[in-house]
Amino acid sequence: MQIQLYNTLTRQKEVFVPRDPQRVTMYVCGPTVYNYAHIGNARPAVVFDTLFRLLQKTFPKVVYARNVTDVDDKINAAARAQNVPIGAITEKYLAVYHDDMGALGVLPPVIEPKVTEHIGAIIGMIERLIANGHAYVAEGHVLFNVPSFPAYGQLSRRDRDDMIAGARVDVAPYKRDPADFVLWKPSPPELPGWDSPWGRGRPGWHIECSAMIEKSFGPETIDIHGGGHDLIFPHHENEIAQSTCARNGALFCRYWMHNGFVNVDAEKMSKSLGNVLLVHDLLKQAPGEAIRLALLSAHYRQPLDWTDAALKEAKAQLDRLYRALDSLRDVEAEPGEAPEAFVAALADDLNTPKAMAELHHLAGLANKATDPAERRRLKSELLAAGWLMGLLQQDPAAWLRGAGTGVAVDAAEIEALIAARKDARARKDWAESDRIRNDLAARGILLEDKGGETSWRVAS
Structure with a gap:
């Protein structure tokens, strides 16, 4: 079955044709580990985990990398505030992130590169950009020269003034062009830093992902690059520029995918509004599968409005599905395939709402089935479809008796x-x-x- 994905670069759905069908490559921007993950951080983890599952079903090998940003100004600030090394902050919150995402049914990526383990690769890529005329040194900084890449802006489709305004950085006097962005910056003694040809310093945000992608997958074009909608500009736009130029014009990525924002009760999630919802806290209110289903209840490219009612409805939907599965407890499930209509929904640019409708249809058939062979088939199909969505992974009886809900049950x-x-x-x-x-x-x-x-x- 063909998979169709919406490509942000072309603004249309395209049939997914990997560079090498025997080895599909996917990279997703992962967490910056300085605090607990909020529900907006969880959406790309869940969305691209679902895609990872679909790709695994379709292709013999899928290499999925999701990075960890473990050096960053926010991490530095947290470490200074607590008077500890940055590693004490990042190790703690990476462990929490793994636990929280695991509770949401997110599979571990095949590769989990960390910025601090790729400083050499980052320096090497910057040296290549300087050598081929796409970067320059100025006052201890190394900057990418945006005018040297005429295709800059192809992903976000912003005009030049919007891009400069949206880059969210000051126009420093040492920049040759206002749009130029930092690849390497100097570190004072009180901040983390590494020796480089340009002095002790640390990498800029954008170059980190480009270097980790090249180190993880090699110099070949990668198939899929994903992340939240907020990363289209400047992060992914800058990745395209520096990676393309560092590879002498070779295509960097074939398909760009971005998930929509998560709002809370129809308002943008922000600290100033006090409506930032942490996954760690939500897991005390509802099972991880219910949170996962709530995140998949809207199409991934659309904004998602998170409400208490939506989470309650997700839990109720899972209760209905688990009751159907529990009704089949007297039959043995054999390894099976998810129904074609269900897989077709996921293959249509991850249409999870339609896939859930198919899953409920399957549960309805299970509730009515009396023939033993049909009941065995339906149980196998329910479990196979559930796995693709990261759902129905609990024991039905335990689920229905309150497992993971926080309800005290004797x-x-x-x-x-x-x-x-x-x-x-x-x-x-x-x-x-x-x-x-x-x-x-x-x-x-x-x-x-x-x-x-x-x-x-x-x-x-």
């Missing part, structure tokens, strides 16, 4: 009450039977009698 006590209710029903003591059921219902525990057996779950 399973032994509930089972004892169900046994007592069974005895009451055997004695035809319907009042006691109803009392136990109502008591459990008041505590958020719902009972289901089926085939002479009673199962229970935590109410949505």
